[in-house]
Amino acid sequence: MGALASILESLASKAAEYMVDSTPEQLGYLFNHESKFQNLWSKVQELKDARQRVQQSVDEANRNGEKIFDDVERWLTMVNDNISDQATTQLQEDEKKAMESYFAGFLLGIKSRYHLSKKAEKEMEAITQLLNGKDQFDRVSYRSVVEGMSIRPVKEYEAFGSRSDAFNGLMAALNDDNVNIIGVYGMGGVGKTTLVKEAARQIIAKEKKLFDEVILVAITQASNNSNIQNEITEKLGLKIEERSVDVRAARLHDRLKKINKVIILDDIWEEHDLDALGIPSVDKHKGLKILMTSRRLEVLKSMGSQKSLPIDILKEDEAWNLFKIVAGPIAERSDLQSKANEVAQKCAGLPIAIATVAKALKHKENLHEWEDALEQLKPSEINFRGVPGAVYSAIEMSYKYLKTEDLKSTFLLCSIMGHNAAIEDLLKYCTGLGLFHGLDTVQKVRNRVLTLVSELEDSSLLLAGSTPECFDMHDVVCDVAISIASRDRGWLALGKEDVFEGWSDVETMRNYNLVSLQHTKVSELPDELECPNLTFFAMVNRDSCLKIPNNFFKGMKRLKVLSLEKVNLSSVPSSIGSLRSLCTLRLIDCGVEDIVMLGELVNLEILDLRNSGIRLLPKERLKLLDLSYCYSLKVVSPNVLSSLSRLEELYFFHSFDRWEVEGTDNLIRSNASLVELQHLSRLTTLKVRVPNEQAMPEDNIFLGKLERYKICIGDGKWYWTETRTEASRMLKLKMKRSSNLFSGIKLLLRKTESLYVDEAEDVREMLDDPVNQGLPHLKHL
Template structure:
């Protein structure tokens, strides 16, 4: 069952094991409902101080396996397993009598542990008994409740949490130090549980989380919370920042620094309300699966949200009428796509593919002209992207075969042409990561159509020589233009650009009148 405290318990086990020195080494990785073998490998490697040189998954697995076998007595913890995970594919050794490798797994489904993972021992964790639940609830709101007039109401409110620690913590935190009328109103609302149907969890438990959401102090907090619920586990705050900017979540802020400060304030408030958690680092945040499920349910009541985290086909997509109303779509593991996405109200689209040969159809974006944020992982860009006049954020990750940002590689017609590139006139953020063979990012004509650009981030593109390169096809048209200007750019980050010769090697003057943050990492001037 979700929310019973498996992750908290296993972290305490790890702490106790380290303190008592029961193993020579302890490593831990969070698997999640959408297992990413590379991320699991990275988590374990980081704790071992191992750096991968191999690019292939099998090569990384072999290196990790060799490293783990060097440990005489090691505990490997894999938290939050949803389905069968091939441990050898990750690089965790099995069946070697000389290798004392103990594996501890956690899952919300006992059958996954017994049948799929062939666990030798299992320890079911249930909800808290009444006395335990009340003690936990009382610990959060304060022992003084037992001697106050609130006691009868507080007791009934605590019961609504169903003994589930995550619900107790969230509700008790929201009600702490509140006057009696707030408690009475909370009990009234919790006595009318949500009609939402979630397998394995009472509706009253979901009502406790919904109630905490309703009490958030502003619409900024609510919209940020709902956005966070869509993004998965241990998400970078910088990624959330880019999405928030693209969707225009915050009003009254004009620079990236102001937006970042606003976002950090909201995230801090959400953590204080126990609706968000700390991530693996201080640059990340996390959210409990149960709270994420409730948040997505809340989001879908107003504007439909479509999320598919596992491999799927078109049969899993909603009907046409639902798609027409859809506000956000997140799809991982795509194996096929419709020829055209008929979503006129869509503002946010995130997609990643499993099939390396699959391409986005040419007319895919024809009916998504309201799209503001587009996040693609290892997918081509069709020519219909030129129709996205409201696009503010374009985020591309892992394009290993991309050589140039031009039609022959990514499917965009005339991206180097001034006529077509004017469709990006509202773009505020451009982020490119992991395009290993990309040599140039922009032509000298393109900045004219990036007048709203505030954030430019290019990282881990090892072959980039220049950020701006002269487009020979239109060089004559712009030959007299000596000035390139980014009038609104206030954040520029260049990271891991090993072959970068300069920002613009042609005879141009480049100006950034509003630039306030410049980050350059892992670059040695030639």
């Protein structure tokens, strides 16, 4: 008995050691371990359910091209660590040990039960904290600012001494909490935009805690509140569904109050109400700075500029230094230097003039060419839209020095296309006008257009756009180009600031070769317009009540390009059917539904019906058919696509996707099958979505012939937006097994530059497939 008593005393002492606090809580670790593990498993399941909901939201956000918040990413990582297979296995082993110790007897399992119960409670506390953390997520993601829009070095900026006062004043205002609206003013081409961009870049680089980004919005003469809102929201990565300007302003206002950014409203021509745009007033948000540029000080003052800074022309030595930098060594060649200096002086200290002239002359090695340039740089007597005479002469000289007629014609066309214009639209215009002889395919024309745009950018007559697919033009250069085209080529090109009531001037109208009315205020259109020489007519409508009379186009027999945007064409004028020379037809956002009359357009090659209400596909002999954003297009009759034997480029972007499965009896088919595309031997470009992968034909070798494509296969809810990368070959796949990939898709993978894969179970096998040759062109995965 003495030995047994000794053992019991020892065990009791050990039990007391673990119940030193002698509280019900401590005793609970010993007697309630089973309920503690049951509660733990309940919490684990609750956490798994929460993870599933959050992960679902994250997956949806990723498909929509949105960024996931860092705290959400961290939360998912911690949850996955807590309920991983390894962690779950360990919990199961702990529970088993606790039960084994229980059946081994109270005193014999006391230490094990105590520790395991306490561990289970700690695990439950950790899981409870994770569950509480999930409740902090109002949303899991945000739409990031489009790549390429964040501030970057301004390559054309030079720190001229004469600009130091303005630049230092601008930097001081950006640092001043009491100044939120800042203005910079000066004549066109003096460098206002360059200065504010560089100042904003530097303030962000040095003071990242104050501002995280710059957004540049080109206002221009044609901008209205809706246009400006669209550009701000796009660059913020903000998605606003509402159409009402007032509602959009309220949404934008709420968003801007929560961020620290610099917004540049560039090139303001007239007063805009910032509140009406959705930009918070200065007393409501100190984290937002508004930089405005204008040619007119009074405009800046009317918009509440708290500090307005003037930008003057360059001093003579600064102008000469800039000229030498742009023109290169030839400007300092001993036999040319004096003439080069005179040329620089003729540019009147305006950077835009200096840059264009210096680039035009940088390869001119003969003295007589520089002397001729001096002659051409005599200040112009033309006073067009307030462009200084010296600047006008400089830009006109640069235009004359363009080497080819192709360059000159393309440059002038660019001037009527507005800011950040699409190269694809320029392509459609050039094709329609037949500017480039001997180019028999759309792709060959595209190559020429891309080459010419690049050359014009190198000449400083064009600027790079916000994406590789766009280009831009300085307002002053645009004004000079329009003036030249009006004077020399019989063009009528008007913008938002213009009012046109010249329809009744019959003789003048008969002499026009091109008419472009971009948001121009026009009087009621005549019943019939007699323009026998007109080859190009474009109009972006500003008046929803404006109607186009049925016979309006009847007197335009030579018309080759017709482009209408936001014009009410629920009933298409029958006179369009009489345009037998028409090659390019663009009816954008015009409400078009019935286009049967297009069958009469025997020379039509480019048909662009983006954002229209078209319900049936036309049967035409086309080279390019763009039906993007035609949400109402639900039916493409069988065999219509296969009849487009000349088709080279087909765009169904946010449009028809109800492809029939191969093998369906033609007699009962109600829609087109992708098999029909096999008959299009010239097809090189395709943008299409195929939700039902079964609709992909097994023998789809035609896919291997494509040179440009954006193809989505599978039922993924892809966020279909134009990429801002340079990838022209994009493939999106949502297919469980790569064994489902057909030979044609594998051929596409060889050339794909941007690849998106969703839920594939064997991505590695797909990427390693020898048929794909290692995806040699892949840039983005």
